[in-house]
Amino acid sequence: MTCLRLQPSTLTGEIRIPPSKSISHRAVICAALAEGISSIDNLVFSEDISATLDGLVSLGTTVGEVSVNPGEPGALWLEGNPKLQIAQETINCRESGSTLRFLIPLATLTGGPVTFTGAGKLVERPLDAYYELFQLHGIEYQTRNGYLPLTIKGRFSPGEYKLKGNVSSQFITGLMFLLPLLDGDSRIVITTELESRGYVDLTIDALEKSGITVQNNAYREFFIPGKQRYKAINCRIEGDYSQAAFWLVAGTLGSGLKCLDINAQSLQGDRMILDIMLAMGARIVWTDDSLGVLSAQTVGTVIDAGQCPDLVPVLAVLASLSKGTTRIINAGRLRIKESDRLKATASELNKLGARIQELQEGLLIEGVETLHGGTVDSWNDHRIAMAMAVASIRCTEPVFLTGAEAVKKSYPHFWQDFCKLGGRADEWNMG
Numbered sequence: 001m002t003c004l005r006l007q008p009s010t011l012t013g014e015i016r017i018p019p020s021k022s023i024s025h026r027a028v029i030c031a032a033l034a035e036g037i038s039s040i041d042n043l044v045f046s047e048d049i050s051a052t053l054d055g056l057v058s059l060g061t062t063v064g065e066v067s068v069n070p071g072e073p074g075a076l077w078l079e080g081n082p083k084l085q086i087a088q089e090t091i092n093c094r095e096s097g098s099t100l101r102f103l104i105p106l107a108t109l110t111g112g113p114v115t116f117t118g119a120g121k122l123v124e125r126p127l128d129a130y131y132e133l134f135q136l137h138g139i140e141y142q143t144r145n146g147y148l149p150l151t152i153k154g155r156f157s158p159g160e161y162k163l164k165g166n167v168s169s170q171f172i173t174g175l176m177f178l179l180p181l182l183d184g185d186s187r188i189v190i191t192t193e194l195e196s197r198g199y200v201d202l203t204i205d206a207l208e209k210s211g212i213t214v215q216n217n218a219y220r221e222f223f224i225p226g227k228q229r230y231k232a233i234n235c236r237i238e239g240d241y242s243q244a245a246f247w248l249v250a251g252t253l254g255s256g257l258k259c260l261d262i263n264a265q266s267l268q269g270d271r272m273i274l275d276i277m278l279a280m281g282a283r284i285v286w287t288d289d290s291l292g293v294l295s296a297q298t299v300g301t302v303i304d305a306g307q308c309p310d311l312v313p314v315l316a317v318l319a320s321l322s323k324g325t326t327r328i329i330n331a332g333r334l335r336i337k338e339s340d341r342l343k344a345t346a347s348e349l350n351k352l353g354a355r356i357q358e359l360q361e362g363l364l365i366e367g368v369e370t371l372h373g374g375t376v377d378s379w380n381d382h383r384i385a386m387a388m389a390v391a392s393i394r395c396t397e398p399v400f401l402t403g404a405e406a407v408k409k410s411y412p413h414f415w416q417d418f419c420k421l422g423g424r425a426d427e428w429n430m431g
């Protein structure tokens with residue numbers, strides 16, 4: 001386990017934002033389902049994206065790398081196969097919820113059996129939505145008391161698929177990849193208010209770019225004609241708003257910085273970071289080629305996290321150093337991510353002097369003038385590790401962060417970027 005000493009520092013300058021993890025997952029999956037060769041540029045081979053690529057290879061896709069310089073985004077070509085076939089029966093999704101929930105429906109194209117394994121908290125992240133559908137569609141499955149490993153055997157048939165909208169949008173996305181390939185029409189019916197809908201928008205957009213039609217009836221029902229064919233794609237992945245959020249908060253708390261490779265018209269739900277930060281008094285500056293922030297004293301507000309769960313850890317840092325009270329609501333789903341993110345965020349920031357009360361479905365945060373430093377842990381969660389890095393810049397004493405390597409899940413070069421912007425991180429032996 002890596003322990004870093006993070007010394008108080010001011011981040012400034014400009015930084016190229018890594019490609020969107022969500023769009024990357026979708027692009028490589030659509031390419032894997034297309035006949036012919038696709039090429040995808042600007043991919044970062046994080047643990048999660050590597051898990052999806054390895055999973056696709058296990059399902060018969062051929063993947064080749066072009067022009068990859070270590071530590072830099074690279075390009076890939078993929079030769080897809082709309083029917084998929086089992087090249088390897090076991091798919092290790094590592095710690096990636098997206099990989100697991102996106103590949104399960106696709107594995108049924110092969111008829112199985114296919115076994116899904118994983119690591120860390122993924123082993124116990126919920127899959128009940130799929131288990132219910134397996135029972136309805138006669139798919140045989142075996143789990144270890146509901147947890148991974150999961151083995152499935154059988155095929156889905158066209159028809160109606162009911163899903164709750166408040167557990168994980170990843171089940172909807174997973175089914176959306178599969179259903180266009182079945183030999184009849186299907187519907188996904190959402191039985192509660194849909195949260196994380198920006199991620200469903202990203203899925204529909206990726207499908208459209210691959211020539212697949214989905215009819216969105218007000219996010220209550222999605223009609224998906226069968227017998228469709230994915231066409232090969234040629235694309236470049238845009239920068240990731242969920243990752244830019246860390247730097248935007250760091251710049252606001254420090255002396256301003258600029259993010260490069262950010263699409264102002266992006267469909268990413270976490271683009272909401274801009275509205276939330278503006279409501280808190282941040283100063284955001286767009287230029288032709290960058291999204292910048294100036295330093296600002298922000299104020300507390302009410303943040304509804306229902307559509308942007310991944311922003312919560314870093315917003316809790318901003319709220320902790322804002323004037324007044326912030327209430328983060330509709331965030332219950334954070335408990336079923338890589339860590340219980342409500343508990344982890346409150347517990348670790350409080351160790352640094354924040355005043356956060358954990359609520360059942362959110363956080364109540366009283367702003368403080370300054371944080372004091374101390375020893376914290378990432379809870380093996382990349383977003384907690386990155387939030388601690390941002391908090392450290394406004395501490396009066398160093399922060400010792402254990403489990404700092406968790407960033408590799410989504411942003412393997414995070415610490416290099418942190419230091420490039422003036423952050424001071426060095427390995428520390430806790431003795």
Ligand SMILES: O=C(O)C1=C[C@@H](OP(=O)(O)O)[C@@H](O)[C@H](O)C1
Pocket residue numbers: 021022023025098167168169170173195196199309310333
């Ligand atoms: O579809 C996606 O790419 C994602 C969906 C979200 O999950 P939920 O829908 O489970 O909230 C998000 O938290 C995750 O990081 C990525």
Ligand SMILES: C=C(OP(=O)(O)O)C(=O)O
Pocket residue numbers: 048095096097098099310337338383410
């Ligand atoms: C929750 C996340 O990812 P996943 O669900 O794919 O593991 C995340 O990246 O914050």
